[in-house]
Amino acid sequence: MKVTSRELFGFSFYDGDLPELLEVLENKIEKKEKVQVITANPEILARGFEEEELNKALKEAEIVVADGIGVIVASRFLGKAISHRLPGIEIGEALMKKGEEKGWRFYFLGGKEEVTYKAVKGLKTRYPQLRVGGFHHGYFRDDEEVIEDINRVNPHILFVGLGAPRQEYWIRRNRERIKAVVMMGVGGSFDVWSGTKKRAPQWVRKLNLEWAYRVICEPQRLQRVIPAFFNFIKIVWKNKRN
Numbered sequence: 001m002k003v004t005s006r007e008l009f010g011f012s013f014y015d016g017d018l019p020e021l022l023e024v025l026e027n028k029i030e031k032k033e034k035v036q037v038i039t040a041n042p043e044i045l046a047r048g049f050e051e052e053e054l055n056k057a058l059k060e061a062e063i064v065v066a067d068g069i070g071v072i073v074a075s076r077f078l079g080k081a082i083s084h085r086l087p088g089i090e091i092g093e094a095l096m097k098k099g100e101e102k103g104w105r106f107y108f109l110g111g112k113e114e115v116t117y118k119a120v121k122g123l124k125t126r127y128p129q130l131r132v133g134g135f136h137h138g139y140f141r142d143d144e145e146v147i148e149d150i151n152r153v154n155p156h157i158l159f160v161g162l163g164a165p166r167q168e169y170w171i172r173r174n175r176e177r178i179k180a181v182v183m184m185g186v187g188g189s190f191d192v193w194s195g196t197k198k199r200a201p202q203w204v205r206k207l208n209l210e211w212a213y214r215v216i217c218e219p220q221r222l223q224r225v226i227p228a229f230f231n232f233i234k235i236v237w238k239n240k241r242n
């Protein structure tokens with residue numbers, strides 16, 4: 001199956017729309033071909049240039065999508081326009097919707113104990129046919145125990161919400177031992193699915209200001225966002241000059 005992609009910063013970005021991506025992932029599930037999906041925002045990309053392991057994760061993941069208006073704007077500025085911005089939470093929700101129809105099994109890993117539980121409960125109400133194979137909070141020490149539980153379920157789809165880039169590292173380090181086909185980092189999505197945090201209203205998202213909404217709701221994010229923003233600008237500028 002042909003995957004629409006674009007080279008940017010030395011990484012290969014998937015550049016189809018959401019229905020196309022679902023088709024690609026469905027195909028992988030049918031063939032039982034493992035896929036790591038990374039939703040890359042400017043912060044992850046900036047760190048990907050500094051941290052070797054993250055750089056490898058971004059190069060090796062089968063699907064990297066642009067998540068964040070910053071990536072889209074930078075791609076246009078560099079003359080390699082990526083057309084589709086695909087937030088992880090939306091890919092996750094689309095997969096669950098499709099999964100109801102296809103009978104896919106899901107495993108949910110991440111978030112605080114009560115958050116994971118509430119998220120799964122809420123998702124079962126929203127997607128009544130959703131097959132929840134299992135779930136586990138994200139504050140564990142023993143990888144083995146968690147991997148054993150995932151493998152007991154043998155899910156088609158594993159959502160890992162440990163925050164980026166921890167989740168990307170965790171998937172990369174363990175992917176060969178995990179019996180799951182699609183493995184995707186979903187960041188703070190469990191907090192939203194549990195109702196603990198709210199996503200930006202639709203009109204804010206339409207204005208591409210979801211990042212600003214998150215900073216306003218969680219000002220401590222600024223500590224992460226500001227240095228990442230400047231690093232990202234530096235990288236874009238360097239790429240432009242080259």
Ligand code: UDP
Nearest residue numbers: 110111112138139161162163164187188191
């Ligand atoms: N988290 C976790 N285990 C950890 C650290 C974080 O499960 O050891 C969870 C945390 O509870 C939250 C998510 O990871 O649900 C991180 O959310 P954040 O919004 O910071 O992630 P981002 O979307 O920015 O990657």
